[in-house]
Amino acid sequence: MTFWIIAGAMVLAVAGFLIRAVAQGTAAALPARGTSDLGVYRDQLAEVDRDVARGVVPEADAAQVRNEISRRILAADEAATLAGGRESRTGRVVLIAFVIVAVFGSLALYARLGQPGYGDLALADRIARAEEVRKERPSQEEVEESMPAFAPTALSAQYVELLTKLRDTVAERPDDLQGHKLLAENEANIGNFAAAARAQREVMRIEGAPASAQTMGDYAELLILAAGGYVSPQAETALRAVLALDAEDGRARYFLGLMMAQTGRPDVAFRLWDALLRRGPEDAPWIVPIRAQIMPLARLAGVDYALPPVSTSPAKGPSTDDIAAASEMTPADRQEMIGAMVAGLSDRLATEGGPVEDWARLITSLGVLKDAAQARAVFDNAMAVFAGDEGALDKIRAAGSQAGVAE
Numbered sequence: 001m002t003f004w005i006i007a008g009a010m011v012l013a014v015a016g017f018l019i020r021a022v023a024q025g026t027a028a029a030l031p032a033r034g035t036s037d038l039g040v041y042r043d044q045l046a047e048v049d050r051d052v053a054r055g056v057v058p059e060a061d062a063a064q065v066r067n068e069i070s071r072r073i074l075a076a077d078e079a080a081t082l083a084g085g086r087e088s089r090t091g092r093v094v095l096i097a098f099v100i101v102a103v104f105g106s107l108a109l110y111a112r113l114g115q116p117g118y119g120d121l122a123l124a125d126r127i128a129r130a131e132e133v134r135k136e137r138p139s140q141e142e143v144e145e146s147m148p149a150f151a152p153t154a155l156s157a158q159y160v161e162l163l164t165k166l167r168d169t170v171a172e173r174p175d176d177l178q179g180h181k182l183l184a185e186n187e188a189n190i191g192n193f194a195a196a197a198r199a200q201r202e203v204m205r206i207e208g209a210p211a212s213a214q215t216m217g218d219y220a221e222l223l224i225l226a227a228g229g230y231v232s233p234q235a236e237t238a239l240r241a242v243l244a245l246d247a248e249d250g251r252a253r254y255f256l257g258l259m260m261a262q263t264g265r266p267d268v269a270f271r272l273w274d275a276l277l278r279r280g281p282e283d284a285p286w287i288v289p290i291r292a293q294i295m296p297l298a299r300l301a302g303v304d305y306a307l308p309p310v311s312t313s314p315a316k317g318p319s320t321d322d323i324a325a326a327s328e329m330t331p332a333d334r335q336e337m338i339g340a341m342v343a344g345l346s347d348r349l350a351t352e353g354g355p356v357e358d359w360a361r362l363i364t365s366l367g368v369l370k371d372a373a374q375a376r377a378v379f380d381n382a383m384a385v386f387a388g389d390e391g392a393l394d395k396i397r398a399a400g401s402q403a404g405v406a407e
Helices: 002-054 059-113 123-136 140-146 157-172 177-189 193-207 213-226 233-245 250-262 266-279 287-301 320-327 331-352 356-368 372-385 390-403
Strands: none
Touching: 002 059, 140 213, 140 233, 157 177, 177 193, 177 213, 177 372, 193 213, 213 233, 213 250, 233 250, 250 266, 250 287, 266 287, 356 372, 356 390, 372 390
């Protein structure tokens, strides 16, 4: 409010000076124009008087000349008065228009380019301030405590029972690697990301150091999801560990850019995201969120930016023909072929969602891979996602039957 009061007072003061200058200029110009013709006529009257005195012009003729000059003086005075009125009105209209444009134009320009309430900081000061914000930002625990309590969506009774058994089994067998992996996956499937992150942390403990980039990246992502998209110091540590193992890891670079944007470094975030966007591939899970957020980020970074064109469409996963062809392959070849396609489809559905046909294709693909646990988890998740849509549920049930996981 202090800023707007000062800015408004400055605008009014400048407008007052402009009004005064224009008014004074108009008042000075009008008498000069109005008196020029009158001066000529007065000189003519004086000349007539001198001619009469010398006897050059008779008095009778001089009287007629004086009358004519007097008539012209009256006409000139009337014309000057009318012209002055028109000039005065025009000047006022121009002045009012100018003040309106100056006031509202400056406000519009500031709304577009300015930042109310933002301190006038040098670049080095802004970088130092952003670094301070990054170091003092809330921890993962603080953010999770401030989040609303987890409330699962409608799940089937059988799925709840199986998940409860899995939790109990893992609690009884704290060093069961496969059990913790399944628990992390299923907790994430129902949206319980905090519990999924804890299970993933146990996976890393059991596997021992150093954790793989994939395992560490999964842990960082679960921490971020548990915090509602906030990148905590703990998540940042995990992301930097991933980049230490694989400097080109796209997921870690995306989330690190998100952290930079959250802590006042849009310039660094823009460079990270722009590089990811141009590198692709277009079906990478971070491409869509980058395209949705990079334009306002570019403005904050002071970059005149244009989105690069979309090169390819997102991967749709294995088709029916792919699956049929895979059935004729050796188990090893089939595992390699379908596994690569299923991984991309599974990641996309987990991060972006998708149509029921993609969910059904993923379930049947997992059935071909003999991954019954994952197929069952995706089946139950899809049943929850499309609850109430009987047409979609029929397709999910058919896919579950084909994969051998439907009730």
